Amino acid sequence: MVKYTLKRLLHGIITVFIIATVVFLLMRMLPTDYFFTEEQLMKFTDQQKEAALNAAGLLDPITEQLGRFYLNTVKGDFGISRRLQAGQPVVKVIGQKVAISTKLGVVALSISLVLGVIMGIIQTVKKDKIPDHIGTAYTVFVNSVPHLVSYSLILAFGSRVLNFPAIYSSRSHTILSCVLPVTCLCLTSIAGYGLWTRRYMVDELNKDYIKLAKVKGLSSRQIMVKHILKNAFVPLAQYLPLSFLETIGGSLLVERFFSVPGMGPLLTDAINRYDLNVVQTLVIFYAVIGVLGVFLGDILMMIIDPRIKLADREGVR
């Protein structure tokens, strides 16, 4: 178990390392103009530009630059943002936004997980009856109607009828102004968790061991609680850590829609404005999240499902 964990961690680090290298090299293939802020680009003469590039080490051989990049990254120095917030360290630019996105995301995910799983359970218990059909209709509606349309409906209804703030504000009524964005975030993920919970539970429902449990004389409710729920949760659990970590990345659409200053639009903005350090850092950041999320998912699975021994045989009995 320990050995396996270490091995997986090592694999993860290697993956991130490769991604970081590729991204760094790709960024360096862009013209060096993007090293300057827009303002500098207008004012600087060619000599000044070259002097500045030299000072920053951007004209050094690529291997030397790469080495420096590794070293800085390990030290946690990701450089400074040149375009989005000129002169600010990248870490600080991202940091403010991460806090907002994570706050919204974790709240939304927790709500959707609870509601979605409950919805899935109700659908399973009332399979092929009206509650099940309502749940399915909701899922289909949410997934087939473009999100912008459903978000607009929520926005219109929420702000006009229920008087919630239509725009996120960090100054006044922060919590109230979070209600609509969180609702929008929940809309799709409740449908997702509901769908999968129902699906996995119905899968379990038809298995032989449920028949044996019935023959034993257990009631449907006991079977549901003692047997099906846990077994159906295993495949769901695998993706939970990743889902939670991904909330850090925020939602592009929702954050744009409600002007939330979160992580969602940051990557596209950074790419549009050629803020190379920010792009580079974000890519590494998302890579770490992905690798870590999958890794934690596997560990979690291993804890709940005794059949899964991911370790190479080391005296497991």
Added chain:
Amino acid sequence: MENKDIILSAKDVEIEFSLRGKKLKAIRKCSLDIYRGETLAIVGESGSGKSVFTKSFIGMLDSNGYITNGEIMCDGRDIAKFKTEKEWRTLRGKKISMVMQDPMTSLNPLKKIGVQIKEAIELHRGVKGAEAKDIAIEMLRKVGIPEPERRYNQYPHEFSGGMRQRVVIAIAVSCNPEILICDEPTTALDVTIQAQILDLIRKLKEELNMTVIYITHDLGVVANVADRVAVMYAGQIVEYGLAEEIFFDAWHPYTWALLSALPQLGEKGEELEAIEGTPPNLFVEIKGDAFAPRNKRALAIDFVKEPPFFDITETHKAKTWYLDPRCPKFERPSNIVNYREIIRRKVY
């Protein structure tokens, strides 16, 4: 049978399934008495309804299947009329229990096997916790699992197929059921394990005074364990009697066909006997004797009128016109008449 105490009695049972809007008649007027303490084998090919018929004794029909006619009397109650789960739960586990075909999927993979046995014990025996655990360990020992204390805390995947079937049996008998239904309990197992499992069931039957119903298509199993045999075809029982009578004095042409198809009876180097054709379509009404179209020696009346049961002995009955006194004189196939002889020559 020295003991004629009827423990369960099915009368004119009809079971239908609705499939994509169509009605499939899986069981057509089946009647059968089951005596306390006997081992009854119900044999027939796939789709003959042997499983469906037996599952209706314990309310385990698939959700699209229901009993449309007839009665199943048990303890003075007609369980064919049971509707709610609550009614069925008065029976399941305690009165009637069941061992299913595939031990690989019959256990919850995420629960310790001990807990799965304990669950049944706590449900029916009115004991909890450590006391239930002791009984569960005792059950494990009874079904022949070595080191039951240690095994109690293991998960199903740590057991082999045969061992898992032992655990399933331990669960099924942990509440001293009066009737144990074994739905092809050895089909999914290795040949070498089959005999062990049959032995185990036989031993437990004696110990716990159970009545055992085997559902199987393996006549070898039947010969080994059964006191009585019922042969099913196309949703009906066509012949039943003591095992001896079925093997050595069969009268229904379908029983003949089954017996002739036993590999033990074939001549070395010759092709095995097979029953030509396929079982009838149960979506349509069956006219006459359901087996007639596949029976080379069918009588004209077989295609027109369904035969009733004729008594051969007090215990042995067959549903075929051959037994009608008006039937033209005919000889049964020689291999059936000389079955005992052939078996003795081939097997011993």
